[in-house]
Amino acid sequence: LKNIPKKISLEDVRNLNYHDKLRWFRSQIDKLRIPWTQGSDKLTISKDHILFESILKLKSCLLHKELKIEFEGELLNDAGGLLREWINLNIRELFKPETGIFRKSDADEITYSFKPFVSDEEFEMDKVRHAAKVIGKAIFERIPINAYLDKTIIKHILGHIITLDDIDSIDKPVAQSLRYILDHDIEQDAMIEEYFVITHYQDKTEKVVELKEGGSSILLTNENKREYVELKVQWIGYLSVKSQVDAFLEELGTVIPLKNFSVFDTRELEMIINGVPFIDVDDWETNTIYKGEFNKENPVIQWFWAAIRKWDQEKLSKFLQYSTGSSRTPVEGFRVLESNRGEYSNFCIESVKYLESEPYPRAHTCFNRLDLPIYPSSEKLEEALNYIIMLNFDGVFGIKD
Numbered sequence: 508l509k510n511i512p513k514k515i516s517l518e519d520v521r522n523l524n525y526h527d528k529l530r531w532f533r534s535q536i537d538k539l540r541i542p543w544t545q546g547s548d549k550l551t552i553s554k555d556h557i558l559f560e561s562i563l564k565l566k567s568c569l570l571h572k573e574l575k576i577e578f579e580g581e582l583l584n585d586a587g588g589l590l591r592e593w594i595n596l597n598i599r600e601l602f603k604p605e606t607g608i609f610r611k612s613d614a615d616e617i618t619y620s621f622k623p624f625v626s627d628e629e630f631e632m633d634k635v636r637h638a639a640k641v642i643g644k645a646i647f648e649r650i651p652i653n654a655y656l657d658k659t660i661i662k663h664i665l666g667h668i669i670t671l672d673d674i675d676s677i678d679k680p681v682a683q684s685l686r687y688i689l690d691h692d693i694e695q696d697a698m699i700e701e702y703f704v705i706t707h708y709q710d711k712t713e714k715v716v717e718l719k720e721g722g723s724s725i726l727l728t729n730e731n732k733r734e735y736v737e738l739k740v741q742w743i744g745y746l747s748v749k750s751q752v753d754a755f756l757e758e759l760g761t762v763i764p765l766k767n768f769s770v771f772d773t774r775e776l777e778m779i780i781n782g783v784p785f786i787d788v789d790d791w792e793t794n795t796i797y798k799g800e801f802n803k804e805n806p807v808i809q810w811f812w813a814a815i816r817k818w819d820q821e822k823l824s825k826f827l828q829y830s831t832g833s834s835r836t837p838v839e840g841f842r843v844l845e846s847n848r849g850e851y852s853n854f855c856i857e858s859v860k861y862l863e864s865e866p867y868p869r870a871h872t873c874f875n876r877l878d879l880p881i882y883p884s885s886e887k888l889e890e891a892l893n894y895i896i897m898l899n900f901d902g903v904f905g906i907k908d
Contacts, residue, residue, distance in 0.1 A: 510786055514594065520770040526870040528770050535567030535767050536647055539571045547573035554578055558600040562637045570762050574857045588872030591650050591832030601634065602654045608634050608751065614679045618657040621748040624709045635751045636758040645761030649845055650658050651782030651835035663752050664765065669744030671736065677743060685736045693904050694729055703735060713899040718742060722775045782835030786823040791854065794841035800881060808856065811883040816893055825896045832872035844875050867891045
């Protein structure tokens with residue numbers, strides 16, 4: 508690590524700029540990585556039962572090793588693209604409401620928090636632990652995921668204290684009501700008569716939990732309202748989801764030691780987990796290489812970049828997912844796209860013969876390569892590209908035997 512001492516304290520790492528912190532973090536991951544030459548673990552999974560089978564089978568895998576994926580009934584070799592697809596499919600299943608461990612936050616931006624009062628039954632906790640493994644493996648392999656954790660989960664990973672501002676990312680109306688209590692003379696407000704309790708429903712049964720001992724007989728006043736708000740923040744941000752948070756952190760720490768995350772702030776960790784939310788087409792084009800008959804001056808290549816520059820971020824995100832297996836770029840941009848073995852692998856466009864019977868580009872997500880037909884016109888190219896972004900991408904990753 509150029510310009511970073513070999514022996515450096517966590518506090519000194521925290522004081523580095525973001526890119527140097529990221530380089531240090533990845534160097535710590537590389538120390539844990541078991542080289543692919545020492546073998547790999549393999550999961551053979553049915554897509555029809557992907558979450559259940561993944562939970563059971565992943566338990567026997569060492570996540571510091573290369574993990575190869577095989578989907579039952581599909582003749583595809585995994586050179587990395589199938590791992591990305593497996594992660595994406597697991598994330599999608601884990602964050603579905605019916606899976607029962609995450610809920611969509613009631614806030615301006617779409618984020619996900621742990622669902623309160625989840626049963627402590629072993630399989631429910633297995634789902635939480637599996638979420639930690641999948642997210643940990645995604646970070647380990649530098650694969651951005653397309654699900655945003657709320658600020659409280661991010662701060663738990665970082666080891667930070669939960670504050671009222673963090674409740675905005677879970678339940679904005681509740682956060683606003685707590686701010687109202689802090690900012691107003693509540694003893695003059697006839698509408699407010701609160702005690703140090705939380706009322707919630709679990710298994711369709713109303714339950715009352717005291718925020719502190721004797722809380723059901725402690726009336727909220729101007730004198731004690733700060734304590735009330737602090738206790739309620741800790742209840743919402745941690746105590747109501749304590750089992751899930753503790754299980755998640757314990758399992759995540761088996762993939763990447765939690766102390767290594769502590770050098771980042773919340774925004775930095777979000778970028779590591781989710782990638783950069785904006786797709787910069789100029790950066791994409793600058794860091795693309797060409798093979799076959801193509802070069803950057805070729806008319807088909809000129810048409811290609813002109814076509815995708817017409818798209819909004821949603822369409823760009825879908826096409827990037829089709830081409831690389833991920834809908835987001837790494838935090839450093841396209842210059843550090845990687846193959847499945849952690850080697851830098853520029854986005855590549857290779858020429859193939861145009862056939863009326865097969866006019867569409869084909870993606871090799873394992874190598875970030877797009878086989879692009881030599882189209883006879885810009886109209887034909889745009890028609891094919893627009894068809895691609897209308898597809899459901901499940902099951903299109905990998906390379907045929």
